[in-house]
Amino acid sequence: MDEKFDCIIVGGGVAGLAAAMTLARKNLKFLLIEKGEFAGAKNVSGGVLWGEDLAKLVPDYWEEEDGGWERFINHRRLTFLDEGSSFSVDFKSQHFNETPYTGVVVLRSKFDRWLAGKVEEAIAESDYAMDSFVAPNILVEEILMEGDKAVGIRAGEEKFYADSVILAEGVNNLLTRQVGLQDSYVPADHMLTGVKEVIRFDQKVLEDRFQLNGLSGMSNEFVGYATRGIEGGGFLYTNRDTLSIGLVLGLKDLREKGSPDKKLTPYDILNDFKNHPAIADTIRGGEVVEYSAHIVSSGDKRVIPEKLYKAGLLVCGEAANLLMNAGKAIQGMDYAIRSGILAAENIVQAKEKNDFSEARMKAYQDELEKSYIMKDINNFQDAVHMLHDPLMYQKVPNLINHFGRQFFSISNRPTRKAREMMRESVKEHASWWELVKLGIKGARSL
Amino acid sequence: MKNLTLNEQLGLVSYRNQAKSEIKPHIRVDTEICNSVCPHKCTTYVCPANCYTMDDEGMVHFQVEDCIECGTCMYACDQGAVSWEFPDPEIGRGVNWNFG
Ligand SMILES: Cc1cc2nc3c(=O)[nH]c(=O)nc-3n(C[C@H](O)[C@H](O)[C@H](O)COP(=O)(O)OP(=O)(O)OC[C@H]3O[C@@H](n4cnc5c(N)ncnc54)[C@H](O)[C@@H]3O)c2cc1C
Numbered sequence: 001m002d003e004k005f006d007c008i009i010v011g012g013g014v015a016g017l018a019a020a021m022t023l024a025r026k027n028l029k030f031l032l033i034e035k036g037e038f039a040g041a042k043n044v045s046g047g048v049l050w051g052e053d054l055a056k057l058v059p060d061y062w063e064e065e066d067g068g069w070e071r072f073i074n075h076r077r078l079t080f081l082d083e084g085s086s087f088s089v090d091f092k093s094q095h096f097n098e099t100p101y102t103g104v105v106v107l108r109s110k111f112d113r114w115l116a117g118k119v120e121e122a123i124a125e126s127d128y129a130m131d132s133f134v135a136p137n138i139l140v141e142e143i144l145m146e147g148d149k150a151v152g153i154r155a156g157e158e159k160f161y162a163d164s165v166i167l168a169e170g171v172n173n174l175l176t177r178q179v180g181l182q183d184s185y186v187p188a189d190h191m192l193t194g195v196k197e198v199i200r201f202d203q204k205v206l207e208d209r210f211q212l213n214g215l216s217g218m219s220n221e222f223v224g225y226a227t228r229g230i231e232g233g234g235f236l237y238t239n240r241d242t243l244s245i246g247l248v249l250g251l252k253d254l255r256e257k258g259s260p261d262k263k264l265t266p267y268d269i270l271n272d273f274k275n276h277p278a279i280a281d282t283i284r285g286g287e288v289v290e291y292s293a294h295i296v297s298s299g300d301k302r303v304i305p306e307k308l309y310k311a312g313l314l315v316c317g318e319a320a321n322l323l324m325n326a327g328k329a330i331q332g333m334d335y336a337i338r339s340g341i342l343a344a345e346n347i348v349q350a351k352e353k354n355d356f357s358e359a360r361m362k363a364y365q366d367e368l369e370k371s372y373i374m375k376d377i378n379n380f381q382d383a384v385h386m387l388h389d390p391l392m393y394q395k396v397p398n399l400i401n402h403f404g405r406q407f408f409s410i411s412n413r414p415t416r417k418a419r420e421m422m423r424e425s426v427k428e429h430a431s432w433w434e435l436v437k438l439g440i441k442g443a444r445s446l
Numbered sequence: 447m448k449n450l451t452l453n454e455q456l457g458l459v460s461y462r463n464q465a466k467s468e469i470k471p472h473i474r475v476d477t478e479i480c481n482s483v484c485p486h487k488c489t490t491y492v493c494p495a496n497c498y499t500m501d502d503e504g505m506v507h508f509q510v511e512d513c514i515e516c517g518t519c520m521y522a523c524d525q526g527a528v529s530w531e532f533p534d535p536e537i538g539r540g541v542n543w544n545f546g
């Protein structure tokens with residue numbers, strides 16, 4: 001391995017693997033380094049991979065009997081919780097049964113490993129079958145620079161050299177900080193702590209309970225009492241014979257409101273979420289098989305590094321804090337895939353012209369700006385901010401459930417008009433003025 | 447469904463190099479800072495693996511063995527007490543997720 005590579009990719013998560021697949025197909029000589037025992041060993045997501053880009057990496061992935069994914073989503077639900085009630089918007093459509101699917105649930109330890117296998121296959125078919133590598137179990141400790149240009153990496157005593165480096169190291173982006181593209185201390189303000197459990201069921205029980213058919217699946221997002229007044233939300237996704245259930249908690253808010261005495265810790269809040277009557281009934285009889293946690297960015301633009309490139313170096317995926325969480329879904333993996341592809345395409349062009357200068361690398365960020373990733377991030381900043389407004393994660397869910405309780409109660413007394421009920425719910429939990437402001441914000445943000 | 451305690455939850459985690467008695471810690475905490483100037487000691491309640499604990503005297507302690515590498519303390523500590531690295535694959539601890 002002493003020869004120089006065209007590119008070294010740091011990180012075998014979805015971003016790094018998407019970049020690797022692209023480079024392999026374009027016949028570049030690369031080295032992908034992953035610190036986990038295998039790709040995926042260190043990674044956590046909720047996990048729905050949204051959109052159709054997976055088919056770009058593995059065409060017809062749905063044909064495979066036991067591919068790396070769990071279920072495709074054809075049933076979506078958004079639930080507002082108060083302490084004892086839940087009010088859901090529920091949508092199921094057979095249009096979502098068609099391939100390419102628009103969302104698949106994944107478990108990263110299995111999915112990333114499977115995808116890495118596909119990359120190995122692509123390498124085997126490339127001109128560099130013997131010279132490109134996916135190398136797990138190695139920790140990259142330093143990016144080697146010559147002047148302002150990245151020229152390789154150091155892992156322990158070993159150094160590897162390349163024309164270019166793609167940083168796909170995920171949100172805890174120590175190397176992106178090391179090369180000065182992100183501040184060395186990133187404050188808690190735009191970060192969330194995710195906690196999750198995987199709960200196993202008899203597959204038949206799971207399928208009956210969630211009305212799953214074949215490999216169809218359900219995604220459910222939660223706002224309100226899920227997080228006990230801490231900003232954030234909850235999720236529940238169906239895998240083949242397990243459920244992924246968890247929370248994302250605004251870290252700054254958790255620092256301010258959390259307390260061991262009040263049992264406001266990530267694990268206590270997760271337990272409370274699981275005990276909520278609406279959740280407890282759906283997870284009954286299951287067996288917890290894993291507890292995990294990971295940081296996730298908020299999607300706030302303020303935490304995205306201004307520059308995602310240097311001479312000979314590109315940053316993609318959540319290492320660049322590319323993420324969208326506007327309430328109805330978390331999009332991190334699809335952003336990781338698309339940005340990984342764009343980064344690799346830029347390296348392919350750079351290689352053709354043998355130009356790895358900063359100006360050439362900038363073209364990646366220009367492409368990213370033109371892609372749906374930055375368009376969405378730019379367009380939905382108001383929605384991202386709205387989600388961090390107590391009105392949105394506390395008052396509105398309470399109000400909706402208060403209304404729901406009245407609207408769906410049938411008693412042997414004269415029934416009031418819905419409008420009157422609404423007025424009362426608003427009086428109880430917020431003010432019209434707050435709602436008008438929220439409505440204006442909301443209308444603008446969507 | 448019965449709630450698991452955190453110890454039970456962590457009991458489900460596969461850690462690396464668990465057989466090794468000596469590991470190289472990937473996180474170092476300057477508890478002098480915790481126990482002198484830190485106004486909130488938040489890591490004792492935001493760490494999802496309870497690696498930061500407070501004793502009866504209110505003193506903060508840190509152990510790296512249970513760390514699940516989530517990254518939370520790297521952001522939560524605004525006092526500069528936490529030096530955070532990824533564990534060495536050979537001589538560190540860290541996680542190996544079965545599901546992720
Ligand atoms: C609780 C939770 C729920 C989420 N839910 C969803 C969801 O439903 N849908 C969605 O799309 N996104 C979701 N996300 C976000 C999503 O998981 C991330 O955005 C996504 O994993 C980012 O992919 P990545 O490839 O950029 O980084 P990662 O997946 O973090 O991969 C980075 C890789 O780099 C490796 N690495 C890092 N540093 C080094 C180094 N120095 N040397 C060698 N290797 C290194 C790591 O081991 C890792 O394999 C969720 C996140 C969390 C925490």
Ligand code: SF4
Binds near residue numbers: 488524527
């Ligand atoms: S927040 Fe930092 S300084 Fe405070 S107790 Fe935690 S580690 Fe120590």
Ligand code: SF4
Binds near residue numbers: 473494497498516
């Ligand atoms: S990285 Fe996460 S699990 Fe490890 S000590 Fe920090 S907060 Fe706790």
